[in-house]
Amino acid sequence: MKVTGWITGAAATVLVAAGAITYAVADGDGSGLKAPSADSAxxxxxxxxxxxxxxAVEMSYIVRDRTKDEAVRRLAYDIAQTQANQRGMMLGWLDLWELPKVSAEEPMAWMGMGDMASGEDGALMPxxxxxxxxxxxxxxSGKAAxxxxxxxxxxHHVGGVHMAGGCVRKCEVGVEKRLAQGMVRAQESEMKLITDLLKERGAKPPQ
Structure with missing residues (x-):
């Protein structure tokens, strides 16, 4: 399968995300829960x-233009589409909950990490x-890219799995917990694929 239609795929992602957001509202989990607070998990x-x-989406679009390898471009395409879709869902929920998309709190404060989460040189989270x-x-470019x-x-996935696991433990909105559980499964699977792709190139995942 050739990796094509990145722009068309991005447009489709918006439609999928919109449908998922509607589902989240209609679902309601049958729990009668009110919208979460701004400082909630x-x-x-x-x-x-x-x-x-x-x-992750930005990195995937960068490597698309830096290599012609079909296996890496296919992985990058899948990650870009999946994570752009999920990002749209999460931002949509914040809109529906009438909550800000930016907080004065440090990233990861909801996990009890606070200022420990931010790294140096623009690395905002683990x-x-x-x-x-x-x-x-x-x-x-090429193999180096x-x-x-x-x-x-x-x-990136190691940090994402850690964060998604935190939501599985701490979040209360059912549809969001299920999304987080799906992220853990998908990203752990992709980490195994990434390990295999690195091995084929004489490299290993970072320790």
Whole structure:
């Protein structure tokens, strides 16, 4: 399968996300729960994971233009489409809950991490690449770009799984907990694929 139609796929993502948001409202979990508060785990996860996902989408679009390898481009396409879709859902929930998309709190405060979550040079949360790492990815090409992308995405997924697991434990909105559970399963599966792709290129995931 060739990786094509990135722009068309992005448009379709918006439609899928809109449908998913409608489902979330209609579902309501039958629990009668009110919209979560701005400082809840539900709101914190939606805000932080939306930012986390956006970088994964950016990295995937970068590597698309830096390699012609079909396996890596296919993985990047899948990650970009999936995470753009999920990001749209989470931002849509914040709108529906009438909550801000940006908080004065430190990232990951809802997980009890607060200022421990932020790294250096633009890495806002665990797993996120630094500005220098994003720059190096954009400057690499061919096999070097593939390895750089795969290693950065592996680390990104480690952070994403950690955050999604936190929502599974702490979030109260059922549809959001289910989304988080799905993220854990999908990203753990992708980490295994990434490990295999790195091995084929004589490299390993970061320790």
């Amino acid at each position: 539900d709101a914190g996860f939606a805000r932080d994971m939306a930012v986390h996902h956006q970088q 797993g996120m690449a630094t500005n220098a790492e994003m720059k190096s990815l954009g400057e690499a 593939e390895i750089r992308y795969l290693q950065l995405m592996y680390t």
